[in-house]
């Protein structure tokens with residue numbers, strides 16, 4: 171039996187999926203992040219796989235949250251704490267980012283990997299490191315975790331590296347990054363799913379993996395969720411209704427517009443175009459429990475408009491489809507009945523999603539033909555009907571929603587599979 175493993179370090183936990191050559195799920199595991207850290211969580215999840223399945227594991231790929239980064243030494247030890255995907259400390263160095271990256275580049279943003287790198291470069295520990303930069307590495311979460319399996323430091327994939335400034339069309343770092351003093355810290359970048367090396371002998375023994383098990387380059391969590399859907403046809407999109415709202419449309423054309431927070435990841439010979447909004451399930455969860463979301467949604471008539479015009483955010487600022495760090499939430503007027511308030515929230519998020527897809531069309535992406543939905547919100551049929559009022563194409567639930575399943579497919583087939 172040949173088994174591929176996908177491991178997802180997502181926004182709300184860590185999941186592992188093992189699949190066979192026919193893509194059947196043989197095993198799945200889930201864990202909160204252990205207090206001992208990312209590596210301990212990774213190892214515990216792999217250790218928990220039953221031996222008869224584990225013995226067949228030949229490929230592993232890991233996805234992590236996009237723009238979660240760290241600096242580490244040549245032993246892979248983190249220098250300072252990792253900086254998480256939503257950490258906005260990069261806002262302090264945004265002017266420096268803008269001074270080196272071309273206008274409109276997707277690496278320009280308070281949470282981008284590049285902004286975090288520039289922030290780190292201003293810290294005392296980095297000032298010591300840069301002159302001897304061969305001994306230090308700037309890595310993404312997925313790169314660093316894979317290192318603990320294959321033992322090679324300084325390797326990333328072109329999904330994680332997009333917001334670092336890597337040129338995913340020319341497949342090299344652009345001149346404006348090559349010129350920087352911290353260039354030696356940057357990882358070598360390969361296509362997601364590329365075999366990097368076999369698992370280290372001591373790790374194979376510790377985890378009970380086969381000595382010839384290959385560790386592949388990873389991806390980001392939301393791209394792994396897209397890959398999980400199995401979508402191969404340009405024009406088909408996946409909307410993730412998790413804590414945040416993320417839309418990704420498979421397109422023959424690349425589109426970028428920083429004003430709307432729209433950018434394109436490369437996916438084999440095609441483009442994954444879209445953006446990520448701060449609206450989504452986290453706002454719903456702030457006001458309602460999951461049980462209330464189910465019961466109250468059943469009382470909503472999805473064919474009737476709420477007549478509320480919300481832009482649901484928990485704090486000011488959005489990235490997409492309005493890229494404005496100060497954008498004010500719009501959550502008033504608040505009706506007396508909870509069901510009416512929820513109706514307004516679900517419509518508000520649906521209208522942001524629809525606006526996103528309209529913009530992709532206007533900017534020249536391959537025309538939208540169908541939408542799959544993933545994430546907690548996909549389980550709400552009333553919301554699907556509301557969204558259907560705003561969107562001109564059929565909406566259905568994604569057949570596979572787990573990012574870890576997408577990472578397992580990536581390990582098995584690469585991005586063109």
Ligand SMILES: Nc1ncnc2c1ncn2[C@@H]1O[C@H](COP(=O)(O)OP(=O)(O)O)[C@@H](O)[C@H]1O
Pocket residue numbers: 180181182411412413414450451452453454455460463464467544545546547549550553
């Ligand atoms: N019935 C429901 N209707 C709408 N949203 C829901 C429902 N159940 C859960 N959610 C939302 O789904 C989100 C969790 O989805 P999930 O995909 O697990 O998120 P994450 O992005 O954190 O991985 C929560 O923020 C919650 O508000």
Ligand SMILES: O=C(CO)[C@H](O)[C@H](O)COP(=O)(O)O
Pocket residue numbers: 181234235236237255329390391392393414416435446
């Ligand atoms: O909030 C996130 C955590 O990763 C989103 O998934 C992210 O912003 C989307 O990024 P990308 O398109 O690079 O996967």
